[in-house]
Amino acid sequence: MKQNILIVEDEFIVANDLRIKLTKAGYSVCGIAASVEEAEQLIEKQKPTWVLLDIFLSNDSKGTDLAPLLASKNIGFIYISANTNQSVLETAKATHPYGFLVKPFREKDLLIMLDIALQKHQANLLMQQQREQIFRMQLDGMDRGRGTMLEKTAKLPVIIQGFLAFDMLRIILPPGMETDHIAFVRTGYEEYETFVNEQLAAAAGVGLKDWSENKANRLDLESGEFKNGADYHRLLLHDITEKRLSTQFRLACMMAVKRRLKNGKHFVLAFYSKNDDMYTEVQFNMLRRAAASLDAFMEHIINDSYSALPGRADLPARKPSAIKPFSDESKFDGIIGKSNSLVAVLDQIDLVATSPTSVLITGESGTGKERVAQCIHKMSLRAKNPLVVVNCAALPANLVESELFGHERGAFTGAVDKRIGKFEQANGGTIFLDEIGELTLEAQVKLLRVLQEMEFERVGGGKPIKVDVRIIAATNRNLEKEVADGRFRLDLYYRLNVFPIFVPPLRDRKDDIGILAKNFVEKFALKTGRPVTGISSAAINQLKGYHWPGNIRELEHFIERQVLIKAKGIIEQLAMPQSPAQPVNENAGSEAKLPLKTMEEMEANYIVHVLKNCHGRIGGAGGAAEILGMPPSTLHSRIKKLGIKREFSAD
Numbered sequence: 099m100k101q102n103i104l105i106v107e108d109e110f111i112v113a114n115d116l117r118i119k120l121t122k123a124g125y126s127v128c129g130i131a132a133s134v135e136e137a138e139q140l141i142e143k144q145k146p147t148w149v150l151l152d153i154f155l156s157n158d159s160k161g162t163d164l165a166p167l168l169a170s171k172n173i174g175f176i177y178i179s180a181n182t183n184q185s186v187l188e189t190a191k192a193t194h195p196y197g198f199l200v201k202p203f204r205e206k207d208l209l210i211m212l213d214i215a216l217q218k219h220q221a222n223l224l225m226q227q228q229r230e231q232i233f234r235m236q237l238d239g240m241d242r243g244r245g246t247m248l249e250k251t252a253k254l255p256v257i258i259q260g261f262l263a264f265d266m267l268r269i270i271l272p273p274g275m276e277t278d279h280i281a282f283v284r285t286g287y288e289e290y291e292t293f294v295n296e297q298l299a300a301a302a303g304v305g306l307k308d309w310s311e312n313k314a315n316r317l318d319l320e321s322g323e324f325k326n327g328a329d330y331h332r333l334l335l336h337d338i339t340e341k342r343l344s345t346q347f348r349l350a351c352m353m354a355v356k357r358r359l360k361n362g363k364h365f366v367l368a369f370y371s372k373n374d375d376m377y378t379e380v381q382f383n384m385l386r387r388a389a390a391s392l393d394a395f396m397e398h399i400i401n402d403s404y405s406a407l408p409g410r411a412d413l414p415a416r417k418p419s420a421i422k423p424f425s426d427e428s429k430f431d432g433i434i435g436k437s438n439s440l441v442a443v444l445d446q447i448d449l450v451a452t453s454p455t456s457v458l459i460t461g462e463s464g465t466g467k468e469r470v471a472q473c474i475h476k477m478s479l480r481a482k483n484p485l486v487v488v489n490c491a492a493l494p495a496n497l498v499e500s501e502l503f504g505h506e507r508g509a510f511t512g513a514v515d516k517r518i519g520k521f522e523q524a525n526g527g528t529i530f531l532d533e534i535g536e537l538t539l540e541a542q543v544k545l546l547r548v549l550q551e552m553e554f555e556r557v558g559g560g561k562p563i564k565v566d567v568r569i570i571a572a573t574n575r576n577l578e579k580e581v582a583d584g585r586f587r588l589d590l591y592y593r594l595n596v597f598p599i600f601v602p603p604l605r606d607r608k609d610d611i612g613i614l615a616k617n618f619v620e621k622f623a624l625k626t627g628r629p630v631t632g633i634s635s636a637a638i639n640q641l642k643g644y645h646w647p648g649n650i651r652e653l654e655h656f657i658e659r660q661v662l663i664k665a666k667g668i669i670e671q672l673a674m675p676q677s678p679a680q681p682v683n684e685n686a687g688s689e690a691k692l693p694l695k696t697m698e699e700m701e702a703n704y705i706v707h708v709l710k711n712c713h714g715r716i717g718g719a720g721g722a723a724e725i726l727g728m729p730p731s732t733l734h735s736r737i738k739k740l741g742i743k744r745e746f747s748a749d
């Protein structure tokens with residue numbers, strides 16, 4: 099689709115120069131506005147699909163003030179500004195732009211950023227439409243016939259969550275029903291705890307009578323609003339119930355809509371998140387659409403509930419009930435865990451799996467990035483076609499091209515046979531570029547070309563080959579830092595980072611350790627045939643006390659060893675590995691005098707310590723890589739990056 103770009107910039111020379119560059123690059127520029135007011139008029143008249151937005155504009159207006167209008171109209175925007183002071187950057191970031199270019203910038207950088215931003219915006223719109231469609235279909239397919247009000251609404255949180263994320267959803271119904279307040283609090287991927295009036299009153303620390311009589315609990319709304327971060331905190335200052343609920347459920351922002359039903363009565367949907375900048379104009383519009391789709395359903399259950407009065411004892415359950423509407427354990431194929439941060443990863447997998455979007459998975463070694471990639475592939479429409487894994491760290495620099503694109507027979511010395519490259523093998527499916535941060539700059543150029551065109555030639559072959567491949571890349575490096583240090587190409591980074599997923603380290607999701615450990619005990623007991631039947635809570639607490647630098651891989655190997663040592667019964671006591679955060683033996687006793695060390699120094703110390711114990715051997719059984727719970731190639735690259743001397747590593 100040809101993009102219609104509006105330039106909002108008060109310096110005419112700069113704006114005109116931009117117009118010339120964009121037109122030359124094939125974009126159509128529908129206007130130049132020097133102030134927010136002019137921009138609003140042009141948006142109305144010209145209907146741009148994209149906006150380049152300066153921050154400080156004529157008439158003392160600010161580009162950031164235009165952002166809510168752009169978000170509400172689904173128009174993507176990039177800031178272009180010479181001002182980079184912290185508060186300007188923070189205000190700009192809070193409006194969720196697709197990019198920020200600091201003036202003066204190179205034409206090339208502008209065009210690359212715009213190209214990627216457009217792709218990202220289109221992918222987002224597509225995903226949003228798909229989610230909305232699924233939401234409507236699921237809503238239509240819901241059984242409205244029998245059951246209590248709680249039973250009828252029990253499936254709502256799962257359905258709504260797929261469309262609009264929340265940690266707590268409050269539904270406020272017209273007064274005079276069996277219950278006029280239901281809240282669903284998220285406790286797992288498709289798990290919610292249900293609270294009705296009595297339990298909500300208890301959570302807010304008031305009696306049921308006070309709760310019911312306090313009109314403020316019904317959220318006094320005109321038609322709707324959202325409050326993020328500081329705004330939400332201001333609300334808490336004068337609303338004691340909200341304050342208590344927010345403390346109880348650790349909520350950091352909210353948005354709500356009030357809907358009028360045909361019978362003149364109202365219901366309110368209030369969404370809460372633990373993430374303090376979760377809700378923007380975009381989500382608010384989505385909420386309005388979701389609420390409108392829900393009107394008929396709510397009307398039905400409200401009328402049904404009135405006709406059931408009086409005397410139908412369908413409510414309330416005295417204790418909060420845990421509702422797990424339609425959990426599908428196998429959906430995430432072996433990704434175990436229920437911590438908040440893992441559930442957030444599952445949400446993202448769910449969101450992106452069926453779209454063709456490229457995904458960049460980041461996180462420390464052993465956190466499960468490859469698992470996430472496998473899961474996205476299996477849940478995608480390409481699941482029947484291959485998932486081809488390429489370990490970029492293991493690609494020999496001189497063979498990158500032939501590995502990725504293949505070669506013809508006799509293309510170079512040693513090419514005795516024709517070879518089909520990884521991209522061709524993955525045609526129709528997915529290619530997983532693991533450890534992408536290890537690619538040499540030369541290889542990055544070659545990869546970039548394929549990603550742009552999805553076309554390449556086999557080495558020694560003159561015929562272009564076109565493929566249809568979805569890209570998933572992963573790295574344990576901070577790619578933004580790699581870009582800043584000149585080790586990773588900015589254009590390649592933009593191409594890959596269309597949908598980023600961060601997999602958190604195990605030390606930040608200790609809630610998952612117990613369930614993972616139990617699972618690994620079962621797995622290795624079965625594999626080794628040893629009758630080890632479980633692991634005690636004391637042992638799990640010990641596991642939680644360690645900080646797992648090798649993450650889940652290290653935990654998995656550790657449990658495997660414990661199963662072998664224990665041989666039968668329940669694992670009770672563990673000999674935990676020495677934590678690198680504690681001083682290693684040679685420094686024992688002198689910790690008080692130790693200067694503070696950076697994480698990198700501690701990591702280097704620990705690797706040297708393990709290497710010494712393994713006599714410098716990296717690979718194979720009992721080698722340093724196995725003990726550290728990472729692939730030898732990753733350890734090699736860590737050794738190189740941390741500048742560990744060769745005397746410590748033999749292979």
Ligand SMILES: Nc1ncnc2c1ncn2[C@@H]1O[C@H](COP(=O)(O)OP(=O)(O)OP(=O)(O)O)[C@@H](O)[C@H]1O
Nearest residue numbers: 432433434462463464465466467468469574650651
């Ligand atoms: N959530 C999980 N549930 C169960 N097993 C997991 C989970 N996450 C990871 N694992 C297991 O932990 C090990 C490491 O996972 P994986 O290889 O996906 O990590 P990674 O982040 O890709 O590591 P690297 O960066 O070193 O390549 C694997 O054996 C994997 O099966």
